[in-house]
Amino acid sequence: DVKVTQSSRYLVKRTGEKVFLECVQDMDHENMFWYRQDPGLGLRLIYFSYDVKMKEKGDIPEGYSVSREKKERFSLILESASTNQTSMYLCASSPAGRTSEAANEKLFFGSGTQLSVL
Amino acid sequence: GQNIDQPTEMTATEGAIVQINCTYQTSGFNGLFWYQQHAGEAPTFLSYNVLDGLEEKGRFSSFLSRSKGYSYLLLKELQMKDSASYLCAPKSYGQNFVFGPGTRLSVLP
Numbered sequence: 001d002v003k004v005t006q007s008s009r010y011l012v013k014r015t016g017e018k019v020f021l022e023c024v025q026d027m028d029h030e031n032m033f034w035y036r037q038d039p040g041l042g043l044r045l046i047y048f049s050y051d052v053k054m055k056e057k058g059d060i061p062e063g064y065s066v067s068r069e070k071k072e073r074f075s076l077i078l079e080s081a082s083t084n085q086t087s088m089y090l091c092a093s094s095p096a097g098r099t100s101e102a103a104n105e106k107l108f109f110g111s112g113t114q115l116s117v118l
Numbered sequence: 119g120q121n122i123d124q125p126t127e128m129t130a131t132e133g134a135i136v137q138i139n140c141t142y143q144t145s146g147f148n149g150l151f152w153y154q155q156h157a158g159e160a161p162t163f164l165s166y167n168v169l170d171g172l173e174e175k176g177r178f179s180s181f182l183s184r185s186k187g188y189s190y191l192l193l194k195e196l197q198m199k200d201s202a203s204y205l206c207a208p209k210s211y212g213q214n215f216v217f218g219p220g221t222r223l224s225v226l227p
Contacts, residue, residue, distance in 0.1 A: 004160075033214070040126075043161075043205070043217040058214070090160060106151060107215060109160035 003027070006091050006110040013117050019078040021113050023091030030096035032074035033107065034058075034066060036087040043090065049074055050096070081117045089113045122218035124206050129224045130196055138191045138221045140206030146213065152180055152191050153205040155220070161205055165191070193223075201225045 007022035025032065033048045035058075045058030047066040055066050063085060067075045074093075078085055092107040121143045130136040142150070149168040153161040167173055167182035167189060179192040189208075193200055206218040 040219065042219040045214055045216075048214060105209065106163045106166065107153075107161075109162070111160050112158075 004110040011115045021076040023074045025093040029093035031094045033092040034076045035090045086117045124218045124221045127222045140189045142208045144208050146210040148211045149209045151207040155203045196225050
């Protein structure tokens with residue numbers, strides 16, 4: 001089974017702190033994603049990566065950066081945490097879409113990190 | 119962009135049948151996914167449709183009409199453990215997933 005592991009289940013940080021959220025997957029997936037999930041807004045894509053050292057902005061990248069130095073690890077960084085970044089953060093991975101069959105691109109999610117910024 | 123609409127909340131009784139609808143607008147459609155998410159947990163894959171019609175998988179079925187931009191998830195013989203949020207996610211060629219807001223289903227005894 002695919003396993004996507006997020007380093008922390010709960011985090012409490014203070015405004016202005018630098019925050020690192022780590023995600024590791026063990027299925028050699030090319031694609032990795034960071035989402036945040038807020039009540040009433042659903043899952044929103046922050047950043048994604050289709051390969052090592054590669055990163056692309058998602059729909060809401062402001063205030064975030066990412067790092068993908070190794071294929072299995074995708075880190076989300078909050079340079080200076082703010083209270084509006086209090087949220088559930090979900091990491092996901094998927095294999096590369098090598099065929100036109102989108103079913104092969106299904107996402108596998110980690111358990112999430114509930115971040116509270118005070 | 120993609121517009122995805124789902125009911126916010128639904129309530130049903132144990133043993134009943136419930137249908138969760140999803141309408142969407144997208145270009146380059148390449149399939150629609152449904153995910154289940156229990157409170158405080160990660161979303162997990164439920165079903166995938168790319169052709170029109172009904173896909174049945176045990177107690178859960180998913181329907182797609184590409185021409186109408188419409189899908190539904192049908193849950194039969196509801197159990198308490200089916201209380202969860204259900205996320206609709208249409209996929210476009212070469213694009214990332216876009217998730218609907220989710221439908222929170224409460225199953226009552």
